[in-house]
Amino acid sequence: MADSSTPTSQSNHTVISNADPLNAPDLSFLQEEFLPEENGRQLHTISVSEEEMHPFFKFCAPLYKYGMKGDWAAAKLILVNNDRLKHAAITKGWSTLLHVAAGANHSHFVEELLRMLDNEHVSLQDIKGNTAFCFAASSGNMSIAKLLIEKSPHLPTVRGGGGYLPIQFAVMQGKCEMTWFLYSEIHREEFEEPDRKSLFFSSIKTGNHRFALQIAEKWPDLALARDENDDTALHILAFDQTPLHSCSHCRDIANPISINPGMKKVVTLQLVKYLWEKILLKKKISEVIRIISEPYQALFDAAVVGNFGFLSELISAYPNLIWEENEEKHTIIHTAVSHRHADIFNLIHEIDSQKDLIVTLMVNLSHPSPSETEAMTNNTLLHLAAKLAPSRQELVTGAAFQMCLEKRWFEEVKKIMPPHLIIKKNSAFLTAKDLFTKEHEGLRKDGVEWMKRTAENCMLISTVIATAVFSASINIPGGIDDGTNKPNYLNQTSFLVFAISAGAAFISSSTAILIFLSILMSRYSEDDFYRSLPFKLIFGLLTLFISIACMMVAFACAFFIMYNYGSWIVPNSIAVLVCLPLLLYIFLQYSLWSDIIYSTFNCRSLFRPTKCMIYT
CATH class of the missing domain: 1.25.40.20 (Ankyrin repeat-containing domain)
Incomplete structure (x- = not known):
């Protein structure tokens, strides 16, 4: 109100x-x-x-x-x-x-x-x-x-x-159903120009993009209107990262606007495309560029936050936007690399021969420190990949996994660089490799500390399991027959399961000890974080899990052998309850496993385009 x-x-x-x-x-x-x-x-x-x-x-x-x-x-x-x-x-x-x-x-x-x-x-x-x-x-x-x-x-x-x-109160509070109801109750003549602008910008800011599209089609001049901050609707939509708003489902559009078929946020992108086409039709190209660049450059703001759909609509209608530069001489490709947006970076693979022209551009580094203001010019695209990613773009938690992802980005950008630019030095006489080492030294040290601490703790657990299982294997449940010197329950299935699970637990725990020991003895170079360390950690944790599972099975079998002659409820209940530690292990380690899998395997698919930015 x-x-x-x-x-x-x-x-x-x-x-x-x-x-x-x-x-x-x-x-x-x-x-x-x-x-x-x-x-x-x-x-x-x-x-x-x-x-x-x-x-x-x-x-x-x-x-x-x-x-x-x-x-x-x-x-x-x-x-x-x-x-x-x-x-x-x-x-x-x-x-x-x-x-x-x-x-x-x-x-x-x-x-x-x-x-x-x-x-x-x-x-x-x-x-x-x-x-x-x-x-x-x-x-x-x-x-x-x-x-x-x-x-x-x-x-x-x-x-x-x-x-x-x-109706303006309803729009400002994001009340979709009320908005459409009141819109049908009011004659269009009741809306004065300030009312139209207020309704239009409020509906965009509250996510009611379908209503914004409705009134934009009714009053096309709103495409060029500016709000109290001097922003056009495109400036506001450039920052849009919200999921599809419920208001967007209120009504079907009679004549839907065709957008990028690979996108899901249909209504939002229909609004973007409609506004962009109106601006292109009404203004000269020089004016169009000025409109979306004042008071700030909407094109690059969208690239900073990773608004793929927004950029797709703008570039598909006017492909020359690929060559637009900001004050640091960055194109949207450079901005995507600086802020680690792989889907926008993949645009480089859609522009064929023009790719070679973009990768040869020399740029300034984004947001250099005061001491580096004069030293951070004449950089290649690979230098941007060598810079530490902004904290808001950390897709995984943990320094070790972030280091792995950063190295992945560096290697992917390196693939598209001409050989002579890979070793090119900037005005600070740093190659991209030198800059990567300098920028990621702190992250590498944090990753080393985390890896060592994790390996030590896991190796201690593996050692305890190996000791316990070895001791259980010597002290055979049910004892040995004095006459035959054979285990008393040798012919029972439960004893066979005990023997197999105890052996598997000892072998897997011993393997885990060796794997975690190799992690502790690693050189911890940048390449180690990229390849060997994540794989060692995966196999180490996997063998540790196997050893815990086998140890619990061996315990259940031993308990069943020893107490099977009383009430059957007790041994059967214990056999079931041994599953709880395994489920707890999976639950507590789920986030760690997610980060490991993502940084080691899933991030490889980041650079395999699943949708095109430029469409016909």
Whole structure:
């Protein structure tokens, strides 16, 4: 709701200022008086002396409370004896009981109260100029809105605080159903130019892109309109990273706009394409570039946040945008590398021969430190890949896995670079490889520390398992027959399972010890993080899991052999419960496994394009 405004129109309005009465059958102490005109309106109020304040608080506080809780039965007891309170303002902000109930979303309360009110009372405004209908529109309560319109059909056109129409409150609060309902109730002539801009930009900012597209098609000039921050709609949409908003599903578009077939956010991209095509049709190319570059460059902002769909629509309609540069001489390909957006970087594979021209461009590094301002010019695309990724682009947790992913990016960019540019030095006399080592030294040290700590802990666990299983294998469950020197339960299936699982547990735990030992003895070079260390960690954790699983099976079998001659419930229950540690291990280590798999295997697919940015 608007924070500051005065009502644009006001009926004579009974106002009880600072008053909150309860069940006082006698209101004769209320003396009406007329205050001087304010903004051309005569205020109808009620004056109360200090000694008479107590009856007020016996009336209005409970009435306000009942309105908030929706307790119509209790409120009715007050209103029956004090008829004027049904349309009196019961708060300092001039809110009537109808305002309170509508704002609290109590449909039954509003329905009963409307039966007691005259038509003119439904349009009463509070101190900011808001009617009860504005509260209903803002909260998105369709049942209350319909009740109010049935009582007073002109309410959708009565402006509230800030001079806003009720539909504007609905849009600003992201109430989709209410927005479409009110849009159908208002004649298009009611919308003035400020109303159109407000509706358009508010619907974009709240994610109601389908409604934004509807009104943009109705008033095409909105494609060039700017909001209070001097942003066009495209500037706002460039930052859009939200999932498909529920408002976008409200209505089907009669003539859908064709967009990139590989994209899912259909409505958002239809809006982007429509606005972009309108700008291209109405303006010269030089003006178009200026429009999307002021007050800031929407094209590069979209590349920074990885807004693939937005860039796809703009570039497909005007492919020369690929060559646009920002103040650091970066194209969107350079920006994608700097901010680690693989789907945008893959555009390099769609432009064929032009790729060789882009990779030869010399650029400045993004956001150099103060000491490097003069030293970070004349860089290649590979130098950008050598820079440490922004913290917000860390796709995995843990320094070791982040180091692996960073190395992956460096190697992928290196594949498309001409040989002479791979060893080219920038103005700081650093090759891309030198810059990578310098930038990632801290990350590498953190990765080394994490790897060593993890390997030590896992090796300790593996050692304990190997010791326990070795001891259990010597002390055979059920003992040995003195006559034959054979285990007493040698011919039982449970004993065979015990023997196999104990042997497998010892072998796998011993293997895990050796793997984790090799991690501790590694050189921890950059290439080790790229290839050997992640694989060693995977196999080490896998063998550790196998050893734990086999140890639990061996325990269950031994327990079954020893206690199978009593109650069968106990050994069978223990056999089932041994699964709990395994499930707990999987649950607690799930995030670690996810990071390992992603950084080692899944990240390889990042650079295999699954969707094209430029489409016909």
